[in-house]
Amino acid sequence: MMSFKRSLPFCIVTGALSVLLTDCSPKSPKSLYGTNCGICHHSGDGMPGSVPPLVGRIDRIASTEQGRKYLADVLMNGVSGPIKANGENYSAEMPPFRYLKDEEVAQILTWLSERGTTKPAPVISKEDIASARAVRKSAGAVASQREDLNKLFPIP
Template sequence: MTFFRRLYPRLLAAAGATLCLTACTPKSGAGLYGTNCGICHHGGDGMPGAVPPLVGRVDRIASTPEGRKYLADVLMNGVSGPIKANGQPYEAEMPPFRYLKDEQVAQILTWLSSRGQTRPAPHITAADVAAARTTRKSAGMVAQEREELDRKAPLP
């Protein structure tokens, strides 16, 4: 355990450095992602079996209005429960990020969307996030929203 306590801060520092190899400021989508999401989702690849990847998925989910609503709901309300991402099972437990401003959440989601293959990359607006902020949902309700979306069109 002592070894892990010494190693963990170094791993976090390395992950942060990896996220911001390009011009990365705290107010950019990449910078906001790094300080708020990167600690769990790392550079967007997640952690196999523990934290789902985001890169290559957010853009595909955001390609519909319902998908953009779901993504904004995830950041506003968190999500909890079993999900599949890229066919792999995860027992997701993500907290809400309501402390962020609508524009900041939109920047994070749009930056993640831009890292996928969809061209042009879907854009998530502050208005999308503001709409999600108006209705509080439990993290379990957000997981149900995901299940409904997945039934209509399989989510990545």
């Protein structure tokens, strides 16, 4: 049987190794959302008057190619200005999330899409995100893009 003194360094090394391995493993889309988006959008319900809800909307927006492009542009470039979501007015600034990998952004958006009612849920690919990352836009230009999209396919 190992003494406490001898087992303590082993436990520390094993614990540290476990933490390192855990940090290197891929994170779930829910975890990525919580860490990056949930700060403002909470569980996906948003905050009345300032941050729009996402659940029940992302799937509907992503159901067209133009909608998927818009969503990718929002995550890569941010968006500013007033918007209407589910009939409510919101005015918040969303920052870009370029620090995330293309695959991570695609996972977050697809996870949100899966939480909606559209079946099968639209999938946002890492290629969609890479395409948006390649072209920088101002947050105001993304807001204009939203207005144009809303004329073609009303945004919930």
